[in-house]
Amino acid sequence: MTLELFLMILVVLMLISALIALETTNLLSSIISLGALGLLLCIAFLFLGALEIAITQIVVEVLLLIILIRATFHRDFQVQENHREKLGGILALVLIMLLGVFVSQLFIEFPAFGHSVMERFPDSPSAAYLADGLEKTGAPNIISAVLLDFRAFDALAQIAILFCAVIGALAILRRQPHKRTREQDRESDAA
Amino acid sequence: MPGMSMIVKTVARWLKGPILLLGIYFTVYGHLEHSGGFAGGVIIACAFILVFLAEGKTAENRLLSKNVAAGLSSVSALALLGLAAAGWFWGRGFFNNFLPTPAEDHFRLISSGLIMFYNLCISLMVATTLFVVFVILSAVKVVLPPGAHRDHALEDPEEA
DSSP, rough: HHHHHHHHHHHHHHHHHHHHHHHOOOOHHHHHHHHHHHHHHHHHHTTTTOHHHHHHHHHHHHHHHHHHHHHHHHHHHOOOOOOOOOHHHHHHHHHHHHHHHHHHHHHHHHHOOOOOOHOOOTSHHHHHHHHHHHHHOSOOOOOHHOOOOTTTTHHHHHHHHHHHHHHHHHEEEEOOOOOOOOHHHHHHHHH | OOOOOOHHHHHHHHHHHHHHHHHHHHHTTTTSSHHHHHHHHHHHHHHHHHHHHHHHHOOOOHHOOOHHHHHHHHHHHHHHHHHHHHHHHHSSSTTOOOSSSOOTTSSSSSOHHHHHHHHHHHHHHHHHHHHHHHHHHHHHHEETTTTOOOOOOOEOOTTT
16 A cells, blocks of 8 residues: 555656656756656666566666757747637647547456466466576576567667667768769769 | 866766776676676766767777777677577577576576676667767758758858
């Protein structure tokens, strides 16, 4: 019960920092409140005992924060005043409530707090991973064993995404543009 | 981009070693403890970015040049693919962990077959990629010619 209370406090604080990040007019304070949001999420993961996710969360959040501050700090920044129409607001509210009705039906299917899906399905793959993971892969860290042995294509996709990031970043900062003119295109077609 | 003050530079000089060591530890012990190649790689990238931010633009070429980092990232991606494809030749298929994992080696550093090498590849890839992306994001800035509308003209400040 105390854990749930802690988590609720953390979620409320997260919501507050997310709202500040959205609503503030200062870019730097917006980024910093995003960082506070990430830190609170990391603390929530620590309370839940998900140490690996907490480490990744804090590390990525810190780096993302530095990158965001460095990349956007000197940009000029204009605040746009948006006057939302009344009809649009009501429509959005109705849509959100409709969505909430459907999503709440989904929540009924969830296992109760503190109980894993494995309890309901004892022959699920995750139970097998936990039981035989060390035996089959030799890695005591089951998360590593799952990510890099049982489900290694996840790592492959991750590497592919990072490779695309490198290619895109290098394409932004190349010395000479590779845009071809129409004359060049015509010449290559004729040749 | 000029560097920061002497205090920041000194602290960065002291901290870069321990941060690098933490990243390498996370990478190498990824199969034994709560860590992994991704987290370790991000921490290593953080060490490089710290030095880059503290010392300014001059540190880029001395420390880890952009092109070298891009090359390392490609090499590590190819190494991971090669390790995965080696499963075709010596194992049962793609991404097969074909090295033996005997029970007496459990909880030792050299154990669990290829997982450690996958972790090393992923760590190198993540570190170099994030460094390249960071260098490029900090080098590119929006340059507006006078009288122009808000048109996102990307320009390399070294050429300008």
